[in-house]
Amino acid sequence: MKLQNPVSNSFPESENVANMSASSTLKAAQKAAQLREQGFKVIDLTVGEPDFPTPKFITDLAIEGLQKGLTKYTASAGMKTFQESIVEFYAAQFGAKFSTSEVAAACGGKQALFNACCTILNPGDDVLIPKPYWVTFPEIVNFCRANSVFIDTEETDFQLTAEQVRNAITDKTKLLIVNSPNNPTGRIIPADEMRKIIEVCVENNVYVLTDECYLFFAYPPSEVFTSAVLPPELRKFVCVAGSFSKTYAMTGWRIGYTIANEEWTRAMVKLQSHSATHPTSFVQYACAQALQQREKSMEAVGEMLAEYDKRRQWLIPALGEITGIRCANPEGAFYAFLDVRQLLGDKFKTSADVAEHLLNEAQVVVTDGAGFGAEGFLRFSYATSMENLQTAIEKMKSLFGSKNDGNSSAAA
Ligand SMILES: Cc1ncc(COP(=O)(O)O)c(C=O)c1O
Numbered sequence: 556m557k558l559q560n561p562v563s564n565s566f567p568e569s570e571n572v573a574n575m576s577a578s579s580t581l582k583a584a585q586k587a588a589q590l591r592e593q594g595f596k597v598i599d600l601t602v603g604e605p606d607f608p609t610p611k612f613i614t615d616l617a618i619e620g621l622q623k624g625l626t627k628y629t630a631s632a633g634m635k636t637f638q639e640s641i642v643e644f645y646a647a648q649f650g651a652k653f654s655t656s657e658v659a660a661a662c663g664g665k666q667a668l669f670n671a672c673c674t675i676l677n678p679g680d681d682v683l684i685p686k687p688y689w690v691t692f693p694e695i696v697n698f699c700r701a702n703s704v705f706i707d708t709e710e711t712d713f714q715l716t717a718e719q720v721r722n723a724i725t726d727k728t729k730l731l732i733v734n735s736p737n738n739p740t741g742r743i744i745p746a747d748e749m750r751k752i753i754e755v756c757v758e759n760n761v762y763v764l765t766d767e768c769y770l771f772f773a774y775p776p777s778e779v780f781t782s783a784v785l786p787p788e789l790r791k792f793v794c795v796a797g798s799f800s801k802t803y804a805m806t807g808w809r810i811g812y813t814i815a816n817e818e819w820t821r822a823m824v825k826l827q828s829h830s831a832t833h834p835t836s837f838v839q840y841a842c843a844q845a846l847q848q849r850e851k852s853m854e855a856v857g858e859m860l861a862e863y864d865k866r867r868q869w870l871i872p873a874l875g876e877i878t879g880i881r882c883a884n885p886e887g888a889f890y891a892f893l894d895v896r897q898l899l900g901d902k903f904k905t906s907a908d909v910a911e912h913l914l915n916e917a918q919v920v921v922t923d924g925a926g927f928g929a930e931g932f933l934r935f936s937y938a939t940s941m942e943n944l945q946t947a948i949e950k951m952k953s954l955f956g957s958k959n960d961g962n963s964s965a966a967a
Pocket of ligand 1 (some may be wrong): 603662663664665666689736738766768797798799800801806810811
């Protein structure tokens with residue numbers, strides 16, 4: 556008799572999963588955890604989540620949801636009240652007009668992105684992804700057996716332009732994935748350029764997935780922009796992937812949503828009905844109620860933004876004082892993206908070597924840019940205390956030297 560599963564030391568992982576690489580951001584976080592277990596005091600600058608607690612009024616609302624008995628299945632697209640709250644919130648906050656049939660709840664921004672890609676991509680389709688990119692984008696594209704086509708944005712200081720998109724589109728292009736405010740660069744695509752980018756895509760029948768997970772984290776004078784406000788003829792080609800994770804410091808609650816045309820939404824809901832089904836019922840309730848208390852929600856977000864901004868205003872000039880490091884001011888999100896190419900030479904061949912040196916010599920853990928398609932760069936998260944940031948900078952100055960000491964030849 557033929558054995559169905561021959562005894563083997565290696566698990567017969569599917570090709571789809573075998574082709575995925577483990578998240579480089581998670582790998583760095585794991586390294587930090589290992590060092591901590593060994594008793595080292597580690598400064599972890601890899602974290603992609605707010606260091607604030609979820610606002611208490613939201614936690615209270617979740618408890619209220621539980622007490623109301625909202626512990627059963629909901630519709631796969633989410634509770635009606637959840638969909639309505641998204642519609643009303645976007646109308647009041649941004650002047651956007653769309654209907655509940657264009658909204659679907661998802662288990663975080665990540666699932667929103669997965670749902671969007673899996674329902675539009677076929678094997679062999681080309682997907683435009685501006686570089687540097689969030690690590691998950693090419694992995695989802697791979698999973699769909701589509702091809703990632705990267706658009707290099709370094710010559711425009713990591714700012715994606717409509718011209719770059721126009722030049723990259725071919726007959727095979729099906730989708731563009733944009734993320735603004737951007738992880739890892741902190742860049743924000745201005746509203747008029749975003750509109751032009753989407754116009755170029757629509758002219759060419761290319762769909763656009765906008766990852767708006769950091770939507771509310773824009774530092775003045777930069778402004779928040781959501782593609783949900785675009786007119787119907789443009790929005791028809793757009794799927795907005797939204798998330799509560801960063802906005803309300805709710806990363807563990809796993810809730811996000813999509814805003815897309817009815818057909819795309821129906822397809823995503825169909826897919827979701829066979830996977831996660833829907834995000835947790837009382838979490839949907841809490842989020843819906845929180846959005847209805849718009850002023851309170853925005854006040855909570857404003858407090859977090861002010862704190863990130865304080866850190867940013869201290870951190871970026873401080874980084875600029877370290878020999879061999881350049882860092883542009885992030886316009887949004889909570890990451891500093893460091894150009895360390897001046898440090899590369901005999902001692903450090905790659906930015907990963909610089910990250911490793913920081914880890915071994917200073918117990919400062921950062922994320923290598925190579926995972927974001929940006930070799931020569933490092934990503935620092937400032938979703939951590941000022942004290943941690945100050946210690947990290949002191950340690951880096953003693954490792955690499957300070958421009959103020961006149962030590963400008965640390966290239967090694
Ligand atoms: C750019 C970007 N998009 C989406 C997400 C997904 O977040 P979540 O699934 O928690 O909403 C993240 C999380 O780090 C992110 O950085």
